[in-house]
Amino acid sequence: MSTTLTWSNQPLSGTAQLPASKSESNRALIIRALAGGGQLDNLSDANDTQLMQRLLANPAATEFDAEDAGTVMRFLTAYLAATNSHGLLTGTARMQERPIKVLVDALRELGATISYEKQDGYPPLRLEGWQMPTTSEEEMPELAVRGDISSQYISALLMIAPTLPQGLLVRLTGKVGSRPYIRMTQALMQHFGADCRDLGSVLQVRPQPYHPADYTIESDWSAASYWYAMVALGPQGSEVTLPGLREYSWQGDQAIVGIMAQLGVATEYVADGVRLTQITPSTAAIQDFTDCPDLAQTVAVVAAALDVPFDMTGLESLRIKETDRIAALQTEMAKFGGALTDLGEGRFRVSATDFRVAGQSVATYHDHRMAMAFAPLAMRGPLTVEAPQVVRKSYPQFWNELQKAGFEVK
Ligand SMILES: O=C(O)C1=C[C@@H](OP(=O)(O)O)[C@@H](O)[C@H](O)C1
């Protein structure tokens, strides 16, 4: 299946609906389950969140399928271990290639019995209960956890920490990627009454139980990035309003505001969200994506289409996400005249030679962000997106919203 997109040549205008943040939603669901209650408003309709809800609703199951959802796989591993559950935790073929050893090693140190069903270090996992090691009464267990593969391991450990008899001290080692996601975890934990402290490379959680609390999930800043791209690439005068985004956000992908200011989009905070308008883009730019890896695809495509030479660093984690996002970007950008060149030492350069959108077909590699990052190119010419249903992972209404905004979606 594929979807063909065409744009009318009119400026983009109006209001677009975003999904709620899947990162906030999936944390709130885990923490609420540990807190024993609380009202969550505006939970995401993303498949990743619907899935988390279904799996948490049936804790006595013997098999849990996290599909392609990284947060579900990682957060549930810790949650099921800490709640002394027994069962198999599995996922898609790609999920079985996404590493989980750092988290499993940490949980084993804390007393969980977990084994690998297939390949060491990767799902599926067999969980066989939890036995706290006998340490002296007051001793807070301390774990050294590397931060350079996925922050989701650290978030997963932090969220279960208030339920451990002595709490937990996590000492982060190496380069720490996706740090804002760790801060979001701590913020939500605190909202539900946990005592967690950020001492730089040491994160401390005291054994103080969660209490039920209510929370309204913010809209998703990563999803907003695709509307930034449409304003950047749209005809002169394009603008859009995105409700549900907050000026003081827990989401690191709010970094899109500063990045897109360099690529021709101004952000104004309005009563209930943001309004995006066009401004003149920079002639060249550089950006570190260590804190906001999910924005990399959107930005690479826009920079190439605008022919703004753009240097990107901090892309290490992109190779182990829904697909190898570096390879996928390189292959698909080349179809239009764009390039993402590896300059070595972690630096990539986006460039373009006669960038043109003229009916090309974009492959999506089971990756929602490949579909959504390339779709805005349709503002510049007709475009086909293969396997368009991939967007359901984080933004099921994406194509409907494009249609409402004036795209022909066939
Ligand atoms: O904790 C989270 O909600 C997420 C953390 C990030 O992953 P990594 O920590 O693996 O970079 C991000 O890419 C993912 O989409 C969501």
Ligand SMILES: C=C(OP(=O)(O)O)C(=O)O
């Ligand atoms: C990487 C992503 O998700 P996850 O790691 O949770 O599968 C994403 O949504 O871009």
